[in-house]
Amino acid sequence: MTDSHREISFSDLCHAQLTLQGHEQATSIQSRAFANDGDKVFLLAPTGEGKTLAAVIRYFHQLEAGRAFQCLVLLPTRELAQQWFDVIQTVIGDSPLSAYALIGGEDYKAQAIALERGADILVATVGRLETHLESQPRLLDQVDFLIIDEADQQLGPDKIQEMVGLYQKLPAIPKHVSLLSATMHRNTLKLCEQHLGFRPTVIKSDHVDRAALQLLITPADDRAHKLRLLVAWLQRNQDGKQVVFCSRQEQAQTLEGKLKYHGINAAALHGALTPKGRRVVIENFRNSESAVLVTTDLSARGLDIEKVNAVVNVDSPKQFDNFCHRIGRGGRDGGANTVVNFVIAAEWNRVVGFARRLELPIQSWLPQELAGLYRGPKKLKASGKAAGSKKKKSSAKASGKKSKKLKSKRK
Structure with missing residues (x-):
């Protein structure tokens, strides 16, 4: 389900930016993200629905050119970081805003020089960012906008401590935070509140295209x-x-x-x-x-x-x-x-x-x-799962229980 731009309660700049990307209609998640002015949000929508573009446009008109690294985007992989950087560059266009991609595996010295020059938006993989923070500990002092993509993974039980370590290097909780994912663990919001100090508002897409x-x-x-x-x-x-x-x-x-x-x-x-x-x-x-x-x-x-x-x-x-x-x-x-x-x-x-x-x-x-020897379960439940038989108790266990009952009766 989609809504036309005229129905989206958001600034003219956001409408124009969405149109410049070649999208005549906003997707469900974009429409809902643009209509919500909350500072801490979790954009939850199926892959391919435009969460990245929604998050970028949502912050675009609030950024000030010339403020070094006021917006930080954290990604788990190099490829994803490059994708985000490409989208951001397209949205920035001819505006005075600038962006820089800090990706693992690239020349470290060249990156250090680029970081000293600064950019308004920093797109980074977590590991490489932590490495540069060792030599430039005040790199993130002006971060007001934080975007964490694949949040279910990066804020999951296995990764939360790594994210907390990086988060604690920020001088304060960023004023604006957007978490993005196609899925969300049942305890993600709780972990976020416990370790990051806020509980985001969940903005969920209502679009599910099962027909395709x-x-x-x-x-x-x-x-x-x-x-x-x-x-x-x-x-x-x-x-x-x-x-x-x-x-x-x-x-x-x-x-x-x-x-x-x-x-x-x-x-x-x-x-x-x-x-x-x-x-x-x-x-x-x-x-x-x-x-x-x-x-x-x-x-x-x-x-x-x-x-x-x-x-x-x-x-x-x-x-x-x-x-x-x-x-x-x-x-x-x-x-x-x-x-x-x-x-x-x-x-x-x-x-x-x-x-x-x-x-x-x-x-x-x-x-x-x-076709091989296995052609699926011999019997299926109504759910489509294999119908298994209950395991019978072993004769040894059964005889043991029987002897206990006889002893209790004799008493």
Whole structure:
């Protein structure tokens, strides 16, 4: 559901900026973000709905040119930082505002010189920013605007202490804070209040486009069987770009080689690549020079690439949030999005459970000639999950309990 610009209660500058980006209509999350003037907000919306643009435009008219690093944007990965920087540069246009991207893997001395010159907006990966703060401890003294993307990850239980350490280096709680994510852990707001000193207002999108999403499930015997199924799927579906997810970096590297062996134009995106190598992989995929991107949850987090019409889960994610982020890589330009899940017996219930939470129907994809021994659960519950039988008590335990009962009766 979208609203026209005329219905958005926001400044003329924001309307003009949104139009300059080529958007004649605001998405649900943009409309709601523009209408809310709260200082501390959490923008919660599916991937591809324009949260980045909403956050940038929301602060754009409040920034003052010439105030060094008054706005700080924190990202978990280099690729995401580069995407944010590109969006900000587009919004800035010919205005007097300036931005700088502080990304890991780049020349440290050149970055230090650039930081001394200053910029109004600093887009940074957390690790590289912390490194520079050791030599420039007052770098963030003027931060009034703070944006944290992928907030569910960066403020999650595993990362909150790292974020707190960086947050404590700010001279005061920024006046304006925007947290962004496609998902939110149940305790994110509580952790935010406990460790960062504020509880943001949640601004949630009401737009869910299930019609364009097709969820497929394919039973597999083992990993080798999954590879055969993957090759068959990619060879039979060559229109558009596809993102293939693995659990670990080494699996992505291995899978890239095996797909190339079968004549599939694939490239792997993972942490072992140099910054330049990662940029080349992403740009080649973005420009369709490679048709298949093999990656992991961490490496692909937040990637915004158009014309991806299929996401393939070779390994199903263990967390529902990661499942949501994965499927969000496809259909970002409003097109169709097919999500294929190759599952062994132990993964079946997990994927079906994810689908139920998203209220998505599941269809089967299994060419007869590729069917293995495992073809899905023998019995299904109404939910679609495997129907298991209750475990019978062992004879030893049963006889033990029986003897105890006899003893109690004798007493």
